[in-house]
Amino acid sequence: MPQKANILLVDDRDDNLTALEAVLTSLDQNLVRASSGEAALKALLEDDFAVILLDVMMPGMDGFETAAHIKQREKTKDIPIIFLTGAGLDRHQVFRGYASRSIDYLTKPFDPWVLRSKVEVFVELHHTKQQLRDQARVLQRDMEEQSGASAPSVVDQLVTRVTEVGGALGRLREQGVGDSDPRAAQAVRELDDSLGRLRTLVEALRGPEE
Numbered sequence: 001m002p003q004k005a006n007i008l009l010v011d012d013r014d015d016n017l018t019a020l021e022a023v024l025t026s027l028d029q030n031l032v033r034a035s036s037g038e039a040a041l042k043a044l045l046e047d048d049f050a051v052i053l054l055d056v057m058m059p060g061m062d063g064f065e066t067a068a069h070i071k072q073r074e075k076t077k078d079i080p081i082i083f084l085t086g087a088g089l090d091r092h093q094v095f096r097g098y099a100s101r102s103i104d105y106l107t108k109p110f111d112p113w114v115l116r117s118k119v120e121v122f123v124e125l126h127h128t129k130q131q132l133r134d135q136a137r138v139l140q141r142d143m144e145e146q147s148g149a150s151a152p153s154v155v156d157q158l159v160t161r162v163t164e165v166g167g168a169l170g171r172l173r174e175q176g177v178g179d180s181d182p183r184a185a186q187a188v189r190e191l192d193d194s195l196g197r198l199r200t201l202v203e204a205l206r207g208p209e210e
Contacts, residue, residue: 003130005050005123006030010040010066011084012058020053023112029123037061041069044076050126051080051119067103080122082115084108121184124175128168128191135161162198169195 007029009020017033024031032047034040038061040052052070056063063083070076083105106115139158169192 004028004030005126006032006047007119007123008032008034008040008043008049008052010034010037010052010058010063011055012036013055016055016084020115023116024119027116027120027123037063037066037069040066044070044073044079049076049079051082051122053082053084053115053119056083056085080104082106082118084110118184124172125184125187125191128165128172131168132165132191132194135165162195165195166199 007024007027009017009024009031011017011020012035014035017035021031021033029050032043032049034043037058040054043049054063054066058066067081067083070079070081081103083103085105085107104118106118139161169188172188
């Protein structure tokens with residue numbers, strides 16, 4: 001079982017945070033509250049997050065300013081953000097200055113099913129990326145431990161792990177990830193491209209079949 005992902009919920013109103021938790025609790029992930037932009041930035045220093053749900057209209061540091069700080073930090077710049085906006089806010093305002101595939105938006109009152117589906121996509125992508133990172137660390141450890149062993153044993157392990165990650169990506173496609181969200185589809189394609197390059201490297205390490 002993959003480790004539970006952290007989902008950051010940012011809103012200055014407790015009732016809005018409670019409503020978000022009610023929608024997302026069925027995902028069985030860690031839901032972390034932040035009642036201000038400052039609190040959100042502090043939480044991001046302490047933990048890694050799969051996705052951020054960020055209210056635009058907040059007193060003090062609003063959603064736009066908070067997002068700007070998030071995107072300026074190397075550690076957090078690639079975390080997907082879903083802006084939660086009021087009905088009177090123009091879509092182009094939301095994307096002004098944030099021309100990034102890692103930013104999305106939903107207009108209040110939002111459809112709970114749509115919100116849950118968007119968050120679930122980003123959680124699945126987070127788990128897949130984490131699996132890649134974990135397997136890379138395991139491979140590095142194995143190569144260090146087997147520095148005196150024959151190379152094929154390490155390569156065979158890499159082949160197995162590449163196959164496992166490929167299977168995880170295949171399951172994401174079967175679930176329709178990205179069918180209605182171009183940003184999620186782009187993220188899946190990038191993971192697929194990275195996996196393809198890794199497969200090419202593995203084949204080169206294996207050498208010609210005897």
